[in-house]
Amino acid sequence: LTKFTLTCSAASSSSDPLLVKAARGDPVNRPPAWMMRQAGRYMAVYRKLAKKHPSFRERSETTDLIVEISLQPWKAFRPDGVIIFSDILTPLPAFGIDFDIEDVRGPVIQSPIRSEEGLKVLHPIDFDKLRFVGDSLKILRQEVGGHAAVLGFVGAPWTLATYIVEGGTTRTYTTIKSMCHTAPHILKTLLSHLTKAIADYIIFQVESGAHCIQIFDSWGGQLPPEMWERWSKPYIKEIVNLVKKKCPDTPLVLYINGNGGLLERMIDTGVDVIGLDWTVDMADGRRRLGSGIGVQGNVDPAYLFSPLTALTEEIQRVVRCAGPKQHILNLGHGVLVGTPEEAVAHFFEVARSLKFDTVSQ
Ligand code: 1CP
Numbered sequence: 384l385t386k387f388t389l390t391c392s393a394a395s396s397s398s399d400p401l402l403v404k405a406a407r408g409d410p411v412n413r414p415p416a417w418m419m420r421q422a423g424r425y426m427a428v429y430r431k432l433a434k435k436h437p438s439f440r441e442r443s444e445t446t447d448l449i450v451e452i453s454l455q456p457w458k459a460f461r462p463d464g465v466i467i468f469s470d471i472l473t474p475l476p477a478f479g480i481d482f483d484i485e486d487v488r489g490p491v492i493q494s495p496i497r498s499e500e501g502l503k504v505l506h507p508i509d510f511d512k513l514r515f516v517g518d519s520l521k522i523l524r525q526e527v528g529g530h531a532a533v534l535g536f537v538g539a540p541w542t543l544a545t546y547i548v549e550g551g552t553t554r555t556y557t558t559i560k561s562m563c564h565t566a567p568h569i570l571k572t573l574l575s576h577l578t579k580a581i582a583d584y585i586i587f588q589v590e591s592g593a594h595c596i597q598i599f600d601s602w603g604g605q606l607p608p609e610m611w612e613r614w615s616k617p618y619i620k621e622i623v624n625l626v627k628k629k630c631p632d633t634p635l636v637l638y639i640n641g642n643g644g645l646l647e648r649m650i651d652t653g654v655d656v657i658g659l660d661w662t663v664d665m666a667d668g669r670r671r672l673g674s675g676i677g678v679q680g681n682v683d684p685a686y687l688f689s690p691l692t693a694l695t696e697e698i699q700r701v702v703r704c705a706g707p708k709q710h711i712l713n714l715g716h717g718v719l720v721g722t723p724e725e726a727v728a729h730f731f732e733v734a735r736s737l738k739f740d741t742v743s744q
Contacts, residue, residue, distance in 0.1 A: 402463045402532035403594050406634035406656050406677055408709040414702055416734035417464030417534065418727065419638070420717030421456040426724060428455050439484035443469050449519040454526060459724065460731045464534045464595070464711075465527050467519055467588075471538030471599055472546060477512040478580045479504040480547060488551060495550035497562065502572055508580040510587055517591035524592035535593030537585055539600035539637075540577035540622075541615035547573065556605050563614055570614070578618045582625035589630045597636040598622070598654070604641025611645055616652060623653035636679055640716055646671045661715025665704035677709030684714045687726040694726060698733045707739040 399407075402415035423429055429452060433442065442448050452468040472482045472490055482492045496502060510517070523533045546552075548559040548570070562570045585596050603615045623635060638658030639645060646668060649657050656677035659668045665681055672678065682701055686694045702712060712734050718727065 398529060400463065400529060400532040400594060402534075402711060403634060405709060405711055406595055406636065407632075408655075408677060411707075412739055413737040414705070414707075414710045414712040414734065415463035415532070416712040416731060417462040417466065418456075418714050418718050418730070419466075421460070421462060421466065421727070422452050422468045423718065424720045425718050425722040425727070426455055426459070428459075439470075443473060444515050446515045446518045446522070449515060450522050450526070453519065453523055456727075457527060457531065460728055461735075462531060462731055463734075464532045465523055466534040466536060466597075467516065467523060467593070469516060469536070471536070471543060471601075473516065474508060474513060474537070474580065474584050475543070475547070477510070478508045478576070479506050482546070490546050491551045492546055493550075495558075496547050496573055497558070497566070497569070499569060502569065502576075505573075505576050508583050513584070513587070517587060520588060520591035520593050532594040533592055534595050534597060535585070535588035535591075536597040536599060537581050537588075539598050539603065539615060540574045540581060540618040541606070541611075542600050542602045543577050543581070544570065544573055545602045545605075556602070560606075560610075563610065574614070574618050578621050579625075582622045585622065585626045585635075586629050589626075589633050593633070595634045595636065596626075597638060597658070600637065600639045603639040604643075604645065604660075608644050608648060612648060616648065619652050619654075627653065634677075636677075636711070638679070650676055656709065656711060658713070659715065663715075665701050669705060674708075677711065678705055679711040679713050681713065681715035682730075684716055684719045684722070687714075687718065687722045687730065691726065691729050694729060695733050698730065699737075702737060 401411055405411045405415050436442050436448060449468050453465055456462060457465045475482050480492060482490055484490050520533060520535060527533060545556060545559050548562060588596060600615055603611050606614060634655040636656040636658055637649060637652060637654040640660050642660055643663045650672060656679050657672060659678055659680035661681050661683035668678055682697055686697050
């Protein structure tokens, strides 16, 4: 408990990593940069390791492998944020739901929850089953030694529920969307359970060493905005409330894929930074969100396949539009498979070379 108070309530200090300063809105002389899915299949070292350890669950649930994979982009590109190699589904077995990740199909949940009976498997989150996450974050914090922020992450209740109800990836979300009308109480019970478990899981990650947490509501943008207000936002808001009570200084970033229709509605979730996907113009995003909140993003991941001069210009344009305050430079979604590693290296070189007094005129 003592350790918890120490790590969670540390007030901001000048030794905080650049990314933490920017996320809080403190002055910085360039935007910190990291990439969603910066560890993964576009890297040759990752593909080599994945051949040796073909099970995704093994790769993402073994401390040594988690640390090694998380550090692969850190060693190669020196990003300002080192995200733990994990998945939004990783905590599910710790509260009663088993899953697998198959090579072609992606995430698979053998027993989707769609009924009162199905809810019976749920139990409070058991952190004994997630020791590899806590241990990895502790080691990552030592390994990057304050030179970068260690990033933890979670899935938002709605996004996790899409997998738990549909049984895997979906294009149409028809089962879960119809459940909003045919079995609202079952969906609400599931979302409430996820809310408590995910809030506890964030606090666990912060206690273990995460400087900053990203909440992925990746499929929140699949809901009509009015439905997002009812079926996703209240649960995110509750998570933010619960976490901010215990860890008031830990910045929270909220990312929704396809959030052009939701931006204004995201502001009062209470998060510190809003991730923009690449379909929103950064200048429009800033204008719509106002000055009280940070932004992250939003270079189109496809720019990493373009000539490096075009990539450089686009990074500079995005940074100019975002302005010097409270911006974390990132892509508008994850790095694509097949992305040249030279382009990723270039992205980070350009990021490090930026100076607000020269690019922001
Ligand atoms: O081994 C592999 O390469 C399998 C692909 C893969 C990887 C690399 C999966 C399966 N998960 C991951 C790791 C992962 N997942 C990270 C790594 C940390 C990093 O370097 O950024 C992160 C942040 C995630 C988060 C995640 N998983 C999200 C939210 C982010 C987003 O892309 O919007 C989602 C939606 C998932 C589910 C998931 N896991 C894996 C896949 C292929 C998917 C998406 C499937 C779908 O489209 O429904």
